[in-house]
Amino acid sequence: MIEYRNLRVALLGGGSVGAQVARLLLEQREELANRVGAGLELVGIAVRDVDAERTVDLPRELFTTDAESLILGADVVIELIGGIEPARTYILQAINSGADVVTANKALLALHGPELFAAADQVGAQLNYEAAVAGAIPIVRPLRDSLAGDKVNRILGIVNGTTNFILDRMDADGDTLEEALATATALGYAEADPTADIEGYDAAQKAALLASLAFHTTVPLESVYREGITRVTPQQIESARKAGYVIKLLAICERLTDAATGQEGVSARVYPAFVSRSHPLAAVHGANNAVFVEAEAAGPLMFYGAGAGGVETASAVLGDLVSLARRHVVGGPGFAASSHADLPVLPIDRVTTRYAITLEVTDEPGVLATIAGVFSNRGVSLALVEQSMTPEVSASAGQELVPSTATLVIGTHAATEAALAATVTDLAANSVVTTVASVLRVEGA
Template sequence: MKTLKVALLGAGNVGSQVARILLDDADTLAARTGARLELVGIAVRNVDAPREYAAPQALYTTDASALVRSADIVIELMGGIEPARTLILEAIEHGATVVTGNKALLAVDGPTLYEKADAAGVQLSYEAAVAGAIPILRPITDSLAGDKITRVMGIVNGTTNFILDAMDSTGAEFADALAEATRLGYAEADPTADIEGHDAAAKGAILASLAFHTRVALEDVNCQGITAVTAGDISSAKDAGYVIKLLAIAQKLDGGVSVRVHPTLIPREHPLGAVRGAFNAVFVEAESAGELMFYGRGAGGSPTASAVMGDVVSAARRLVLGGPGRTDSTIEVLPVLPIDAVTTRYYIGMDAADQPGVLSKISALFAENGVSIETMRQTVHRDGNENGGPATAELRIVTHRASEAALAATVEAIKGLDIINSVTSVLRVEGV
């Protein structure tokens, strides 16, 4: 039986689980691939550091470059831009197949890696870069290759979904839900990449690139995190039959594509509305297939290792049977449109004076900007504000679909009304 040499770069939570599978399940993997997968080394910064799974000590090395040059398959699980980028390019130049879960690198410099892999005729696979164990990239590139995908909406960050779900189920404020997520290990010590939406934006760029057969980079994604979402927003959304989720949304529009990440109101009965805790889900809309839902664990050592090993087995089979490598299916260059080109619906919360004519003035302003109001809820605080001032009214408005530009202009105009004390929240609405 043919032997394929496998180099592993990184031995964190995911890397340790990949090493365990390669060593403990060697016979099963050989039966599935037609080749022995020999783990020839694991590149780490410190060979003596304690690890969740301890492979034989002789496998650990700090010489990642030499390890890459000795392998048929290179698994990159280091994360970050460098030295991961340099090592992947070195592996490609050496003629090795590359499997990576590095979403940040792919979102920033994916086109360079794809082009180098195509030129070298080697495989570059990255199923683990988006949504952990959920098989989503191969279904998009293979199963739906004969269809036209029109939109992809995804909960692709487990940390933010855990936080928003905790706020929804317990009434907690954002800071308290984040603290609980940190205590349970769902949030990193520095959660910025998650709560500001950057992690979801990187995954959104990858999904859009594959779904629409074009190039979308991280800087093309309009990104907004969840730090401004309040318990009041969650409560008002619940009263109106919605739940708030951080969604990565990629859609095909006339003249190009749009990719955006932001907190979104979605109906509680929508499949994405039922995704709880740290789970991920991706909702795909295609012309012929209709609506498809992919759901599962989006993070963690074992779930993500499952996605990595799926790519490894697929790559090994190709090396055994022969054939050229395949990276992505880019066939055209579509412009990435600004968010102003999108049509969507808004949820707007505001604090207004409780006096005659307020609702008529607000309605007239919406009409002037070409935005139609679907629902309006008003809660009057008769006792006035805490300083003994006049009574105020808490207004919650959901609009019909309109252009992003018209909706943004409406919100700015509302802020200028003397009857409006403050605009407390502006969130987009999807799934209706």
């Protein structure tokens, strides 16, 4: 028998995720109450327009435009309106009024996470954000709780479903990026303005959150190196396939030792990369997400599932809600933000990685030796060189003879990003190189 009073839940936002959270709260209230040990009473849903069309049929009397009144009367506030303001102000109001908070707002946490966590710590409130990183995939609690006694060394994540769908279509169906994006938009995987996805901003926000959590260090969003997928071509996709790779947009978070100082630091970065087809991440298709964690004691761990979607993301939100509600019933302090390590965030040029470089070069004696010398001068060793020829084109009347060229696909051994980037610059300036056609990193091997 439940003896604890009902816990009042205020919901900010009635969009696709918010509507599903409200539906599940109403439909499963009895089961949720049994799990928590107290009833969860949805006291209201704050929206901009109470008369707007909803994806779910919900009682109209729940809707209000007065978010502040809802917040002040709640035990738990669920923020699903997105953006920076007024979400930041509402969360601070909730925390300062003594309420716990659940949010799926990755952009806000990536920019203002330290401020919000500090405010929650000061009053003993809880701020949960499982749905902010990878939708329905449970990754925040495993990193925060299950691996709390371990040392996480590296995370490779496919954390944006839109870009994974696009790259998967380009690989499986031979689409151009534009064709795959049009399909993603038609299916609802891409927004009308896909910039945040295809330019890597969304993945960078998630990388900042994952790195901060995994390494117990505040990793500011501006410290996350970012490249999107807009320069990925069908030719690169085909080159990857021939070499036994697939191209994925990866969020990479790892511990590093700075070769210059010997000091331990961390890196967080987002870019498209070659991933071996034998790696588990290569098998992540469609709009799905996956996070591959390498821990010192636990070894490799894989978390896979839907990274977006209204009802899928609502599952993660409700998981956070149940966790917070149980704390209300049994008592005890909330989980404080773990940032005790305070490791420096190293710039991209300190990272060690591998490159896959495609060059167009003149077909003449000594070219391979010249190219090898460019790599050697920067201390970069070659792992693979593949060559294909473009035949010489005969001159017709009034036209010059077009000399034959060769295409070189070069894979490097591991080297610092600084050395690899300098090598590419040297190659572009070398007289035997007509074009640096493609440069992509190789990860996950």
